Amino acid sequence: MTGSAEAIQTGTLPVPEPHPTEVLVRLEASEVNHVDLFVRSGAFPTPLTFPFIIGRDLVGTVAAVGDAVENFAPGDRVWSNSLGHDGRQGAFADFVIAPADRVYRLPEGIDPAEAAPVLHAAGTAHIGLVREARLKPGETIVVGSASGAVGTAIVKLAATMGAYVIAGASTGDEEWVAERGADVVIDKHADDFYDQVNQAAPDGVDVCWDPKGDDDFDRSVPLLAHGARVIVMAGMQSSPRMPIGKIYTRDASVLGFAISNASAADLAEAATAINHMLAAGRLKARVGQTFHLAEAAAAHQALEAG
Incomplete structure (x- = not known):
């Protein structure tokens, strides 16, 4: 069943056999992100087969x-x-089954421990900027929370x-x-953050795009150019006020997306860019x-604690 981090159990399962279009991978490194927490807790409903492997x-x-x-x-x-x-089992196992069309070669000389932490964030950034925002050279983007994994990837x-990138950063x-x-770079907690954005x-x-979901549309929407795009992808419990009049008179759009819904083709396109970078x-x-597989519950708890 889904639930709190305490519901995570460790144990032994048979090594799975790959179906015709699958790959069996021996895990070297993984990471924990907020989507893992949503799936494990049941906040992001998705088909699960139990015992379900998280990750x-x-x-x-x-x-x-x-x-x-x-x-x-x-x-x-x-x-x-x-x-x-x-319906896909997860990555927190010694041996992992993955669909072949969702597996990509690791560039030569890349340390798995250095690659694993950026894969989810970089994929999110690519799909959000290319498919959703349709970002063009010379355009101006504001990344409201740029200190975390996704924000860092968006900026890069x-x-x-x-x-032209304007980024909000946490102190330090x-x-x-x-x-x-x-x-x-602007202090994201500054009282005059939006005034500084306007000056820049x-x-x-x-x-x-604020990947943390700290959206204040009353203050950000007036800064939008004609035809601007606002990306929303976090803050599952957030319900900010939306100044509709200032959205439609700017021909602006608000676009929500979750990388979990991305097609294999979108992910493969992102993977090409990720590998180049x-x-x-x-x-x-x-x-x-850093945690061992047997410490998965502690890893989830650490992320939940911030």
Whole structure:
């Protein structure tokens, strides 16, 4: 059953056999993100088969492949960032089954422990910026909370795409966010945050995205340029007021998305960009704590505690 972190159990299961279009991967590294918490708790309903293996992302080595799989072989280093959802078992196991069309080669020389923490965040950033926001070179984007994993990835990818990036950072994170490529870094807790955004973008903001869900539309929407896009993807319990008149008179749009719903094609496109950035050393993450598989409950609790 879904429930609190205390519901997580560890034990032994048979090593699964891959179906014709599946890959069996020996896990080397994974990570915990907020979507893991939503699925485990039942807050994000999705088909689950019990016993259900939690976990979304993996980096590992192919141990076996199904009869119809031609692009992978035992010994290949690979990664995936869309397990543990929609009937797929998760990644927190020594041996993990993954659909072959959701598995990607790991670039040579990349440490699994360095890759695993960025996979979910970078995939979210790519799909949000490319498919949803349709970000163009020269446009201005405001990333309201840029200190976390997703915010960091948004800043880095948006800068790589040629956007002018205004980022909100937590106290002490200003240098980290600037190093990711932000053109302007503002204290996200400053009382005059939106006034500073307005000064930095006097012609208006083309894309506004707060990956933490701390949206204040009464203050952010007036800063939008004509045709702007607002991305929402967090704050499951949040119900901010929306100034509709200032949205439609700007031909602006509010777009919500969850990477869990992304198609295999969207994820594969994102994976190509992620691999280029991994190989170039452009994706970096800060690891707060490291856990063994048997400490999965403690890992969930640590993330819930912030």
